[in-house]
Amino acid sequence: GIQVEQSPPDLILQEGANSTLRCNFSDSVNNLQWFHQNPWGQLINLFYIPSGTKQNGRLSATTVATERYSLLYISSSQTTDSGVYFCAVSRSSGAGSYQLTFGKGTKLSVIP
């Protein structure tokens, strides 16, 4: 199946700092999503970004599909940004094309 690797696994930031999270994937995808899992366990959709660049406030994401990676940028981090960030992908076609495969996540801790 498709492999998804996220880095770094853990990240500690001072409030106000910027960060970049990376997601590498092993095959062609028709879907790439970034999620933030809040302390209560809910997965919050951040971006649907199989290719290109998107921005939403202090967050932005870029996916380079031809090179099979995506980046999530967090600027001016706040304590409420703490949590686990997941990248998830699904294949373009064939068996398992419905299925989202998740990376192991990046655990972000923003300290005041």
Next chain:
Amino acid sequence: DVKVTQSSRYLVKRTGEKVFLECVQDMDHENMFWYRQDPGLGLRLIYFSYDVKMKEKGDIPEGYSVSREKKERFSLILESASTNQTSMYLCASSSTPATNEQYFGPGTRLTVT
């Protein structure tokens, strides 16, 4: 906004009980999914459904069954709960396989004692 709701946030059941987890989405989505999340193992797909009364096994279907009688509702059934089914269960829905952008419910933390 897409809304996916799950019947319980927290649930405690005894070994051997039959357990129903319910999920409802309000966006007329074709596809619905059940995942479980465990420390060290990440999120794993249990079952999904791409249409009413249609279902497909995911990576870890053993010990589970599902029901989709109406488009908006997808139920996960633990026929005889066991302690190794203690987990966080997450339901999701998506509109079409072409994009497969999935939206998740708040999750149910199930403890089987």
